[in-house]
């Protein structure tokens with residue numbers, strides 16, 4: 001447990017400078033992903049994207065070397081059934097934030113090259129219309145854990 005705490009403090013320190021682009025007014029807070037069982041083809045990434053600037057920005061694309069494709073999804077309850085809608089972009093309002101969290105918005109990694117392993121990190125690049133690309137190292141949590 002102690003080692004894990006030290007490790008996450010270390011990862012946080014690493015993530016700090018990486019989580020903001022040069023002139024960015026965007027802040028990526030508590031990114032996380034979840035370990036996947038062997039053979040699983042998809043994974044998820046959650047985070048909060050905060051926009052401290054005076055103008056809206058939007059997330060246009062997401063990529064990671066860990067999967068063959070990545071999409072912005074939104075889980076919605078429709079007629080009592082949970083379905084996932086594909087979103088082309090995600091707008092972060094000026095002075096506002098958007099939360100990606102379980103049962104809501106998430107980044108969906110499809111075609112995983114190998115299982116996502118707890119305790120490791122996942123490099124993910126978010127490309128925004130105005131702020132450009134922001135690369136993060138997303139911590140992978142064990143199944144059933146949340147930050």
Ligand SMILES: [Cu+2]
Pocket residue numbers: 073074084106107108
């Ligand atoms: Cu999804």
